[in-house]
Amino acid sequence: MPRIFSGIQPSGELHIGNWLGAVQNWVTLQLSYECVFCIVDLHAITGKYDHETLAQRTREMAVGLLACGIDPDRSPLFVQSHVAEHAELQWLLNAVTPIGDLERMTQFKDKSQRFESVPAGLLNYPVLMAADILLYRADLVPVGDDQIQHLELTRDIARKWNAEFAAGEQYFPEPQPILTEAKRIMGLDGEAKMSKSLGNTVGLLDGPEEIWQKLRPAKTDPARVTRKDPGNPEICNIYHLHRYFSPPETVAKVADHCRGAKWGCLDCKRELADNMIAALAPIRERALDLHTEPGRVEEILAEGAATARKIASQTMLEVRGRMGFLPAATLCPDSR
Numbered sequence: 001m002p003r004i005f006s007g008i009q010p011s012g013e014l015h016i017g018n019w020l021g022a023v024q025n026w027v028t029l030q031l032s033y034e035c036v037f038c039i040v041d042l043h044a045i046t047g048k049y050d051h052e053t054l055a056q057r058t059r060e061m062a063v064g065l066l067a068c069g070i071d072p073d074r075s076p077l078f079v080q081s082h083v084a085e086h087a088e089l090q091w092l093l094n095a096v097t098p099i100g101d102l103e104r105m106t107q108f109k110d111k112s113q114r115f116e117s118v119p120a121g122l123l124n125y126p127v128l129m130a131a132d133i134l135l136y137r138a139d140l141v142p143v144g145d146d147q148i149q150h151l152e153l154t155r156d157i158a159r160k161w162n163a164e165f166a167a168g169e170q171y172f173p174e175p176q177p178i179l180t181e182a183k184r185i186m187g188l189d190g191e192a193k194m195s196k197s198l199g200n201t202v203g204l205l206d207g208p209e210e211i212w213q214k215l216r217p218a219k220t221d222p223a224r225v226t227r228k229d230p231g232n233p234e235i236c237n238i239y240h241l242h243r244y245f246s247p248p249e250t251v252a253k254v255a256d257h258c259r260g261a262k263w264g265c266l267d268c269k270r271e272l273a274d275n276m277i278a279a280l281a282p283i284r285e286r287a288l289d290l291h292t293e294p295g296r297v298e299e300i301l302a303e304g305a306a307t308a309r310k311i312a313s314q315t316m317l318e319v320r321g322r323m324g325f326l327p328a329a330t331l332c333p334d335s336r
């Protein structure tokens with residue numbers, strides 16, 4: 001059975017972009033594939049970050065993913081820093097990763113501009129991501145389209161490593177992405193991709209009033225200045241969000257009412273808010289339930305890490321061997 005790996009950073013709240021672009025798909029895919037899911041906290045320290053809240057955010061991310069329907073009995077869910085092999089393989093893959101390839105990554109080019117002195121981790125970020133995937137020798141990676149370039153690099157790294165250390169045999173599969181129709185959800189500012197770092201999100205665990213307060217001021221078609229101006233739903237982010245949260249007849253009504261100036265943008269947003277609140281309510285309830293079970297999340301993450309470590313340690317044994325490292329001898333207790 002093909003194996004799936006995917007990950008998410010605990011760098012902020014889980015938002016509807018993550019859910020529609022990736023996590024909803026993880027939940028479905030776990031019914032048909034062997035899946036491994038990871039909260040990538042080592043990636044979350046590659047920029048400026050708050051170390052005092054990292055642990056809490058990691059835990060919250062686990063709660064969110066479980067509430068979405070990740071089933072730990074089917075798919076191990078674990079924290080990246082709990083499986084040391086991720087960092088080890090990342091170091092070994094540096095041997096076949098050209099710096100030029102890393103400098104060309106769009107996300108590196110964007111994010112590095114925010115720093116006077118760019119942290120090395122930001123440049124090496126995609127090598128760690130390659131290590132995450134290759135450690136489990138995964139075939140498929142469900143992600144949003146902002147990760148496609150990193151996956152291309154992962155395939156290049158796998159190819160180079162296979163050529164150098166596996167005599168061209170496909171020891172590491174070249175992993176392919178799985179995208180959803182919602183592969184790039186725009187933020188409420190209508191300008192940039194919905195992103196934790198830009199503050200243009202709707203949180204998956206937001207309550208009804210928070211959702212409404214966020215949708216109310218969201219950007220729509222700028223040509224609609226008053227409710228009498230006809231609009232173009234195709235360029236309106238609120239219309240696009242209706243497509244994921246509202247039934248088809250509502251989506252058709254929204255397009256018709258917008259083009260025909262039959263209602264105001266606020267009416268359109270109110271209907272979206274109601275449908276979004278209803279869609280997210282069960283997730284929110286499950287998250288609240290999980291909060292009432294002390295220790296349960298930690299237990300799930302510990303079990304997930306133990307399962308992940310079994311696969312990871314086997315891969316590392318083989319990788320170290322193929323790369324020519326001297327195996328560590330085990331001392332028998334009475335020879336000390």
Ligand code: TYM
Pocket residue numbers: 005006007008009010017018019020021022023040043128129132133141142143144145146147182183184185186193194195
């Ligand atoms: P991250 O934490 O930024 O996002 C997690 C997943 O959500 C998707 N996503 C979106 N999809 C649609 N529209 C959006 N606005 C949107 N925002 C985020 C992302 O594409 C991603 O699938 N580098 C990764 C984490 C990672 C990883 C991995 C992923 C580390 N190692 C190995 C897959 C495999 C990241 O920062 O995702």
